[in-house]
Amino acid sequence: MDTKTLEFVTYCISKLAHVLNMxxxxxxxxxxxxxxxxxxxxxxxxxxxxxxxxxLVENLTDYMREKGVL
Known part of the structure; x- marks a missing residue:
C-alpha cells in the first residue's frame, strides 16, 4: 500500500469513527x-x-450494513 492510499484509509477510518461514534x-x-x-x-x-x-461515509456505512458489521 502506498502512502496516498494509507492516508486515505486513515481518513476513512477517522471519518467513520466520528460519524458512527466508535x-x-x-x-x-x-x-x-x-x-x-x-x-x-x-x-x-x-x-x-x-x-x-x-x-464516502454514506457509501461505506451502507456497505458495512450489507456486510453485517453495523
Whole structure:
C-alpha cells in the first residue's frame, strides 16, 4: 500500500469513527474483518478518493450494513 492510499484509509477510518461514534480501532477491526478494507477501499482508492466526504461515509456505512458489521 502506498502512502496516498494509507492516508486515505486513515481518513476513512477517522471519518467513520466520528460519524458512527466508535473508536478508530473498532472501525478498523470491522472494516478489516469484513473484507471491506482490503477488498474494497484499498483497491478502489482511485475512484473513492474523488468522492465527497459525505458520500464516502454514506457509501461505506451502507456497505458495512450489507456486510453485517453495523
Amino acid at each position: 473508536s478508530q480501532r473498532e472501525v478498523y477491526q470491522r472494516l478489516k474483518q469484513s473484507g471491506i478494507l482490503y477488498d474494497y477501499i484499498v483497491p478502489s482508492y482511485d475512484v473513492l478518493h474523488t468522492f465527497s466526504s459525505r458520500y
